[in-house]
Amino acid sequence: MPRKLYLETFGCQMNVLDSELVLGQLRAQGYESVDHRDQADVIIYNTCSVREHAEQKVWSRLGELRERKAAEPNLVIGVIGCMAERDGTNLFKRHPHVDVLCGPGELDKLPSLVHNAVVTGTGAKGERQIALMGNTSRRSSTLSAAEDTLELLDLSRSISPGDEVTQAYVRITRGCNKFCTYCVVPYTRGPEVHRPPANIIEEVKKLTDAGSKEVTLLGQTINHYHYKHGDGRETSFAELLYQIHEAVPDLPRLRFVTSFPRDFSDQALQAMRDCSRICRYLHVPAQHGSDRVLKLMNRGYTSAQYIDFIDRARGYMPDISIASDFIVGFPTETEVEFQQTVELVKRCRFKNSFIFKYSPRPGTIAIDRFEDDVPEEIKRRRNNELLAVQQQVSAQSNAELVGQTLEVMVEGESKLVSRQARSAYPASQVELKWESRQLTDPSPVETQLVGRTRGDQVVCFQGDLSLKGQLLDVQITSAQNLTLFGKLAEATVSQGK
Ligand code: 5AD
Ligand code: SF4
Numbered sequence: 001m002p003r004k005l006y007l008e009t010f011g012c013q014m015n016v017l018d019s020e021l022v023l024g025q026l027r028a029q030g031y032e033s034v035d036h037r038d039q040a041d042v043i044i045y046n047t048c049s050v051r052e053h054a055e056q057k058v059w060s061r062l063g064e065l066r067e068r069k070a071a072e073p074n075l076v077i078g079v080i081g082c083m084a085e086r087d088g089t090n091l092f093k094r095h096p097h098v099d100v101l102c103g104p105g106e107l108d109k110l111p112s113l114v115h116n117a118v119v120t121g122t123g124a125k126g127e128r129q130i131a132l133m134g135n136t137s138r139r140s141s142t143l144s145a146a147e148d149t150l151e152l153l154d155l156s157r158s159i160s161p162g163d164e165v166t167q168a169y170v171r172i173t174r175g176c177n178k179f180c181t182y183c184v185v186p187y188t189r190g191p192e193v194h195r196p197p198a199n200i201i202e203e204v205k206k207l208t209d210a211g212s213k214e215v216t217l218l219g220q221t222i223n224h225y226h227y228k229h230g231d232g233r234e235t236s237f238a239e240l241l242y243q244i245h246e247a248v249p250d251l252p253r254l255r256f257v258t259s260f261p262r263d264f265s266d267q268a269l270q271a272m273r274d275c276s277r278i279c280r281y282l283h284v285p286a287q288h289g290s291d292r293v294l295k296l297m298n299r300g301y302t303s304a305q306y307i308d309f310i311d312r313a314r315g316y317m318p319d320i321s322i323a324s325d326f327i328v329g330f331p332t333e334t335e336v337e338f339q340q341t342v343e344l345v346k347r348c349r350f351k352n353s354f355i356f357k358y359s360p361r362p363g364t365i366a367i368d369r370f371e372d373d374v375p376e377e378i379k380r381r382r383n384n385e386l387l388a389v390q391q392q393v394s395a396q397s398n399a400e401l402v403g404q405t406l407e408v409m410v411e412g413e414s415k416l417v418s419r420q421a422r423s424a425y426p427a428s429q430v431e432l433k434w435e436s437r438q439l440t441d442p443s444p445v446e447t448q449l450v451g452r453t454r455g456d457q458v459v460c461f462q463g464d465l466s467l468k469g470q471l472l473d474v475q476i477t478s479a480q481n482l483t484l485f486g487k488l489a490e491a492t493v494s495q496g497k
Helices: 013-028 052-071 082-094 104-120 151-155 197-209 237-247 266-274 291-296 303-316 335-348 365-369 376-399 415-422 427-437 490-495
Strands: 004-009 042-047 076-081 100-102 129-131 167-171 214-218 226-228 234-236 253-257 281-283 321-328 352-357 405-413 446-452 458-464 471-479 483-488
Touching (some): 013 042, 013 214, 234 237, 237 253, 237 266, 291 303, 352 376, 376 471, 405 483
Parallel strands (some): 076 100, 167 214, 321 352
Antiparallel strands (some): 405 446
16 A cells, blocks of 8 residues: 655745655655645655744644644654754754654655655654754755755656646756845755756756646746856856757746846846747845845845846846845834835836745844844834835736736636735745646636736636646736736637647
């Protein structure tokens, strides 16, 4: 009997990809994935540490499992991802019933950790299965992709018939070297390691051959991509974009996230402009509008430099759609400084912004150096105010699209839209993706569908569920803050695509 596995994912697109790869490896070892944890022999949480709120969800999931583990000692519970790395073995103090702990930099070891836990049982030997970067220091800043056994995890991707691959992620860089003072990522995911272009291209090809219509390249600071070949040659981010575009002509949409506002070359912008199948969309977090706060955050640019970049991008592509992230209530932030963030949002006319209240994270520079001195109610008020300003900006930019016909990738039923609008980044995309995946048997029923444009705008329109996964032309008839509404364009109705 195959072991039943339940894997729940929290956090960013990197985690979604990690889960997909880990699931593939465990399936290859005979595990069968189930939709409910009550049915599972192995329960794994792939976790996020970026804000405390994300961790709390996992704490409560683990708390709920305490009694079940006491009644079923053979149940295997694993915590993988950023929380495992950040909290390390301290996690056992609070939740001694966890058997497996594996950081994001060690996930290639997960199948053997789970196997050991299943075979030996934690209770019997009193041993837990642990792989953390902090323990082994395996990933150093001089590590090249060729030496990085984590590369094997990405290379292990296997696509079986029936797998949902319409929208897929491909990692190009692991880790981050930026050390923004508030952020756990450089500690949990380790230093930047860039993947060889040939491996990336191969993966994009494989996915496209299997039916992918949109591939999103992933990296924490994706525009920093550069790969040094054995002979000393370097492949830049711009070159990688050109190479993928040329090598995989059948892929209709290529995207990438997340960009860092500094060191985005003109060549990379030119690649976006020149390659018709690269989506003109940038997610480029500004984080703040005050130069003093940006300095405390160690972001390495001023708000004027950020604006210069946005203007440069729009100079190449006037129709580019740009999204940002902001943190409100960073230690010592004054009202005047907060208003500078408001001004930046108005000035840059973002398609949307993901707005977060500062959350002090253990292990970061900010928690040691700065007191979390902006009161919660002020953080909340600033958050709401910035959200309201962004909504006005979004409404305006959406209104400009009314009357246009836009290509939309159909993701599923639009009941998901309200969820998307409510939820915080990046779970929005995650939920949308996973929920729509569950529609395995689309019946020929007219319903309200939801999809995304090349600029990442959400569009709702009436259509048949069987259109899921297709690229269709939709005429935009009206707009709300975060959502466009439209109808299938005539040509699409008669011919399909
Ligand atoms: N507190 C609040 N927001 C944070 N982010 C990262 N770390 C923190 C923190 N400690 C936000 C940033 C980043 C996004 C992924 O999460 O805006 O771009
Ligand atoms: Fe965190 Fe800054 Fe790296 Fe982004 S660039 S992952 S915010 S340290």
